[in-house]
Amino acid sequence: MNMDEALSLFSGHQYSQNRSELTVAAYQTDLVQFFSFAAGELGVESEKLTVDLIDVYIVRGFLGVLADHGLARKSMARKLAALRTFFKFLCRKEILLINPVQRVASPKLGRKLPNFLYLDQMDGLLRASDCTNLLGARDQVIMELLYGSGLRVSELVGLDRENLDLEIGLIRVLGKGSKERVVPVTNYAIQAIEEYLKMRKDHSEILLLNYQGTRLSARSVRRILDKMVAKISMEQHVNPHMLRHSYATHMLDGGADLRSVQELLGHLKLSSTQIYTHLTRERLKKVYDQAHPRAK
Template identity: 40%
Template sequence: MENVKKSLQLFIEYLQIEKNYSQYTIVHYEQAIEDFILFMNQQLLLHFSDITYSDVRLYLTELYNQQFARRTVARKISSLRSFFQFLLREKLIIDNPFSLVSLPKKDQTIPHFLYKEELEKLFEASDRSTSTGQRDQALLEILYATGIRVSECCQIQLQDIDFSLGTILVHGKGNKQRYVPFGSYADHALHEYISNGRKQLMEKSTLRTNHLFLNFRGGSLTTRGVRHILNNIIKRASSTIHISPHVLRHTFATHLLNEGADMRSVQELLGHKNLSSTQIYTHVTKDHLRYIYMSSHPRA
């Protein structure tokens, strides 16, 4: 299996150097391939060149027997298809057996979002007289004001913020950059946090960083830290709602579309590569319209 591991390492280097994928994305590719290698071991298949279409069909059956969601199966097969295409390009195999497999249709799940009343409870939960409270408020305001991903939020540097224009330079997937505007509430929360709370948090560490959001020790905030902060905000708000950082992104997009924003603009703000990724929010807005109709029409 030495050649198998070497091929995987070559592919990882290709994703890092040529494709410039994020570490998060690369981990998903690597996990999908390693899972398939385990399957190969069970089937006594020693080389990637030994894999046939029949083996791929058998592997698909195993994934379904393990009751993986269709979205998960589609992601695994897509990763393996890309991997085998790379092997084909490098002339390590003579054909790509995964090219014959059609991806299962993904479950059409409607993104969960928050209503304005629910948001207000969250915005009133932080104690802004403390350094962490000012940070939490600024974090919440930025996530809702911009709709950026948590990973993008954790990467924000002080120099990325332009208060005169009210924009943040966001470093997205694949090192793609975009400017995202923010409003007056986020502006006020940022000024308060940077002028006071952030300085107090910085004093707790001997290290110096330009990252905007810091943890209670004065270090850079991680995605896991953001989730912990949001969970604490919910507890303080005495709320029964379920919230994740991505729910704020869903809420941002839904509220914009509900208020008449065009989909292309929302796509650009979210940093979506394809419009189809943004179109899922039209299902949410239709659900919202039905809710308004049913609660407002005299003969609904």
């Protein structure tokens, strides 16, 4: 089977597993890059490259070239993960008998702690919106849900009115892999949503609208946040995901248990949530070093 046929079959499988358009496109980009490299190494035209020609040495050579070009280890690991998933699929379908990626080790990744905002910084952002007008009221809803419920920006912009149960303070969100979860909302968020919806004159079921009356995009949320940061003269660069990091960090600081935070964030693996415990320990150690006279 040639690579185009294999990629088409694999992409169809990915869609059947409810993978997002972005995920499928990322896999395709990484795989096409690998196919181009492999064809060059084997001295064949790309359209004549077949899956059975790939061996472990070609995969290692591909990673070596990426490293020589200075690609970050995290990016290399992502490309290798795409290859693993692709060739594992081909073996499971019995298109291949031997997985050429099976004996390739993943590059070791250093643990990078996520950035977060301190309570006073977060308070400044939460007070930055002018809630006397429609767009300002909408922006307040954005802030309250990103920080108050720890939503991903994609989950936020995907919300419809039917996802809200403001009487009991819960919202239903669609997370990664089209997995639904229910998360609580703060009283501040409930009040902000109610005030925003009162100002609206439309009948749209979409919760967050842009000035044209259509669904707000993730890119627009980033621009709105940039304006808020500039408004309060905050020097630190802030992105929407930092509010989610801040939510998790402040929850753990406040005594929440790790399993509960994992469920609230929609993490499949506990290890994804455990990084925030490292973050809180790092922060406490920094405070200790700065404040205790015997630590200096």
